Amino acid sequence: MNKFKYYFILLITTVSLFSCSKDDAPAEITPPRDYAVQYATDLTDIEEYLKTYYFTVVNHAGFQDDQDVTFTKIATGGTQPSIYSYLKSPTYPKLLSRPVKLHDITYTLYYLVLREGTGISPTNTDGILTSYKGDYLSRQKVAEVETLTATFFEEAKSPQQFFYLYNPNDPLIKGWEQSFPEFKSGTYSSNTDGTISYKDFGAGVLFIPSGLGYYNTGNGSIPAYAPLVFSIKLYEIRRVDSDGDGIKNFQEDLDGDGYMSVFATGVANPDDTDKDGIPNFLDTDDDGDGVSTKTEITNANGVLIPFEAIPACNGNTTDPARIKRHLVKCN
Incomplete structure (x- = not known):
């Protein structure tokens, strides 16, 4: 009887170990996409967005919604000026771009300047106090029709801490580092209720290819290989x-x-x-x-x-x- 119990326990243990080894087998890892190939796709999506959407801006000096921006798709036959129509405009708002060399390619990083700001610009190694709203671009198929859409993922209206554009221990995405120096800070004052009012700050929108964002890892609800659209307001900077x-x-x-x-x-x-x-x-x-x-x-x-x-x-x-x-x- 004892020998039977011994062999029974041995059999159960072997089966269990075999089952666990199958369950714990490492998942197949897909290699990251080629940067140049993915960038070509991202650039197509970003430029389509720029050419098929228009924006409206809130001008409300001293209030939290000042320079809030809303993007809306231009309806068929619509006459609203696209974001792209502001490319190199002589006055603000203006759509600009700068080259960013990374991954053995040169990215075109588009950014829309709603207001430059009246203070000073950070370098790409300084601290920034900023509010932001983030969307990612993706193609969705509805009724067999594929459309480019922007999906909201995060917003911070009342910043409580500085982000550091250069931080090896907790790096920000490259798209932020390579665009915030194009804006300037503003002024601020304290209110009797303990809140702070910001004025004349730099405000704009960053259109970031995935190679300058989260690329193949994604982040939270952001899928892999998603171009990003960040509406930002630069309130203050901290030199480092x-x-x-x-x-x-x-x-x-x-x-x-x-x-x-x-x-x-x-x-x-x-x-x-x-x-x-x-x-x-x-x-x-x-x-x-x-x-x-x-x-x-x-x-x-x-x-x-x-x-x-x-x-x-x-x-x-x-x-x-x-x-x-x-x-x-x-x-």
Whole structure:
């Protein structure tokens, strides 16, 4: 009887293990699509959206709905101007684009500027306080007819914290990093009820290919390979010193274009003084002389010299195009 029980238990255990191994077998992983092929599809969808939808904007200075934008499909025979009709408009609103090189291709990143803003622009490494509304584009088939639609997925009307455009530990999508420097912050005031009113902020819409978004991973309700449409308002920015050398990132943007990045090996980087492959905003020794930047700009009393007072190579600290010794060696 004991031997029968032993073999019975052994049989049940073997069957269980076999069943578990089948259930736990790894799912087949589909390789990501080719970036260039997917981008061609995304660009077609984005440009169709731009050419078949129009927008309306709320002008309500000082209120939360100021610069809220609504997109509506142009009906057959409709006469509303499409989003695309504002391409390179001489006045605002205007539709613009900028090239973004990534994944061995050059993306066209479209962005609609409703209002530029009156404050200052962030670099792509700064913190931003922004409200936003997000939709994704997809093609839906209804009654055998395929149409391009925008589906809402998220909205933040009252921002409570800053997003950091450069954050290796919690990176934002590339499309945000590569477009927010095109806008400026505004002004704000506190109300008696504890709320804050924002005015004159930059506002617009970002049209982001999936390769500059979530690509094959998707995010929450956003499916994989979905182009994104973000309506944004830039309220305030926060300057960052990523390498802790005492110089803010925006002050280490040597070509002044608002964009700094780590380039591929062998590619010349306009924001890398000593050409060591590390852009200045991440380089604690910008000129590569073996002495840290922070040490070089600390006076005899142990106090950091203000950026504006750092000597230029020619000794002229009032020169707006000065080349400081912590950025370029003075021969």
